[in-house]
Amino acid sequence: MAHVVLKSLVKTYGAFAAVNNVSLTVEDGEFVALVGPSGCGKTTTLNLVAGLIPVTSGEITIGDRVVNDVDPKDRNIAMVFQNYALYPQKSVYKNLAFPLQMRRLPRDEIDRKVREAARVLDMTHLLERKPRELSGGQQQRVALGRALVRDPAVFLMDEPLSNLDAKLRVQMRSEIKRFHQDLKATIIYVTHDQLEAVTMADKMAVMNGGYLQQYDSPAQVFAHPVNMFVASFIGSPAMSLIPLEASTVNGQTVLTGAEGWTMTLSPLNARKVQRSTTRKIVLGARHSTIKLAKDASPNAIPAKAYTVEPTGDVTFVQALMSGAVVNISVPPNVAITPDEQIWLEFDQERMHLFDGATELALKVD
């Protein structure tokens, strides 16, 4: 196993920059998820690490070796593709053996390793089948096996679960996590599904528009998103972002909604707002941090329920407020009907405040 370092990585196509000045370090044995919406540059970054496309500028280090000009076959990496990329004309056995044959291993050693990998992934009975005779989950496992037999320094995974149905995806998610724990493997994992990233990764790199937005543990990213993009991208349902106007009333900092209501900020939040250069502030709140009441109370803000979605465990209520949709979760026994008048109370400890102009999170210092 080895660590991977990306230093000021850039990939341009003509005038278009697919990857823009991305730097990050993946420690040995770490599971890192590259996550972001489609077109954010995550797959391009992975392909750069794999050596499938040439780097425009910057440096990639695997282990202690700069691999910018090293052929993919010599980078000692393994890759699992979204559509599995199993060789359709070869049996499972031959698919697993292929990377070893390419390394000119002796035949008995190939056989031993292939059977070992098959045993680990519980697919010994599938060895003679062709890929098209396998289910999606089995194909996925073969693809993992083909990466595994090599004993590579780094595993690269490009949306390996996105072609599976929802149930299988959950199951394979825990299998891959298990795989990582057992092997202590260094894994770089690309996904557009933030839930996959949050549940599996040690660290996640959130990307957008070719830029690295935030690189931290899922808990940190979830709790302290650096900007509005990260805030809205991570977590489901998405964090509600409400555009408000800051002002000072009687020496106290308040936020005013489009409907005219005001919210007095706690001293800590007030300090954050005072430090910002704009009066346009965006309030971010996750559904679980908003308290919903059917009656008015001093700190609650009036709103109208818009839609109500019971899911069984919780019921999600959407309300319109200051031109934004606000998501609130309530216990299933709370009955709300659309268009009902409700009152919302925001948890000042756990709310997020963003600069309306730069979209960056406001900080105390």
Place this chain on the structure above:
Amino acid sequence: MTMATGLVDAPLKAKAKRFGFLRQAWDHRFDYLYVLPAIVVMLIVIAYPIYYTVELSFFTTPPSLQLRDKEFVGIDNYGLILSSDVFWRVTANTFIWTLASTAFAFTLGLGSALALNHEFLGRGVLRAILIIPWVISAVAASYIWKWIYHSDFGLIGAVLVGLGLAERPPNLIDSVGTVLPSLIVVNVWREFPFAMIMLTAGLQTVPDQLLRAAKVDGAGAWQRFWHVTFPHLQGVSTVTILLLAVSNFNSFIIPWIMTGGGPSNASHIWITHIYELAFGRQRWGIASAYSVLLFLTLMTLGYFYVRALSSAENKERVA
């Protein structure tokens, strides 16, 4: 390329751009190796002859084709062609031949593709039989039909006489009025299967869901064809029609073997005429000038051909 505009004058910028192209070409130099064999062969057999044809069209070359003795005559060859009656006759024939063959081959191909578009017993066999004329050699086809059109013992004559529709077998390919339509029948016979194959594949791209949706919406067979099927066939139809038109414009074997262009030039089209001028009468200069004219006509057609193909390619990129 990041370069401050205004600071750099235009020629320099163009130069930088050119270097960019060369640089890119150099970066991809190994990619060219794959296409090199193809390009080399094409250059030898195509670029060189095109150059030569243009040159020869300005000379008179002796029948022996001894290039040392050729004589520069300027544009005389072109003048001779455009002022001859035969040229206009042949041109009219060429257009009738191309348009009629293309129209009929496409229509019959479309009809066959549509009629074969649902399952029935023996569909595969029927489709295979309909394709065979396209596979067999045009020389064989010409002989088969020459025999069918035979003015004494031909099948068509025999049937017409047998049914009492004619007193004696008609002279279909030996008379000026009927020769061209008769040859077009042969040409369409060989070509409609091509249109059928292309359109059959095109039909497979028509989404079933859309057809079902149209059915639910109350559209009849004709409306389903017109509003759903036909729009989906437009791309492949354009390509098919262009390919048919080009290949018809370039036909040679059927008229050459069946009639040799006769009687009295009634079935001569450009290609057969050029061939006769060159290899029959050794009028190399005139034949070359003819070829250049043909070439220019085809370039015009080719412009539309490439446009149709690249728009098809663009659509495919987007999809």
Place this chain on the structure above:
Amino acid sequence: MSMTSIVTTRRGKPIDAWRWIGRIFLVMMLFYTAVPMAWMLLTSIKSGFAAMQLPPQWLPNEPTLASYKKLLDPNNSVGQDFLRFFWNSLFVSTMTTALAVIVAVPAAYAFSRFDFPGRKFLFFAVLLRNMFPAVIFLVPLFILMRLLGLVNTHGSLILTYLTFGLPLAIWLLKGFYDNIPYQLEQAARIDGATRFQAFVLIVMPLSAPGIVATAIYSFIGAWNEYIFAYTFLNKNEQLTLPVGIQRFFSENTTDFPGLMAASFMMSLPVVVLFLLLQRYFVRALTEGAVKH
């Protein structure tokens, strides 16, 4: 309701009128297509005398294989010529096919996979070739062949057929390569293969149907070609079938059974080849023009 007229059968089930129009149309097309071929076969098993009668013998009174025996008999001059033409055609077509595959495979692969400057232009240059008729090139090619000392050799035909068959061959194959996921090659390269190994070990086997289709296409094209063979070859012992048959029957203008038998024999190999492999062939031909 629709514009469709509804015909009701005795059992009361409505039948789409369009379906009947389609069936009638297909029967007519079957006649148009099959009658000439049937007449060729029927004539080929008549005697010369029986073929030339009015009213004709619709079915031969005394079917005979005499014409075929004559064509295939190595002991008489007709048979000698025919068999020689046949072998010439086979040689030229096979060589053309082999070379076309060797040249077209890398070119099509490059057009499908690489993004090099001029790629688009080169591809259209290749396609444009389709536009131009053989005749435009005849005079200069004749001179070129004379220059290369190839007149009256099969080399002249192979070289020309190769060129004229390449554009479509490349187009056909490109369609196949476009449909092979690029990720397979990426996977192979990560698994330790070089670009070339990835191509040979992974892509080539997958494109085998495309290569077969391209090969049939080249073979049929070369087998049926007439105009170059007619121009470049003079000597009787080198002629290919289409020209050879034409030469032969321009001297024996009334032997229609013989002519029909020869036409049948000439068509047989390509028709059989085509029917055996038509699935690949039709798929390949349409792949380029229609995308799924």
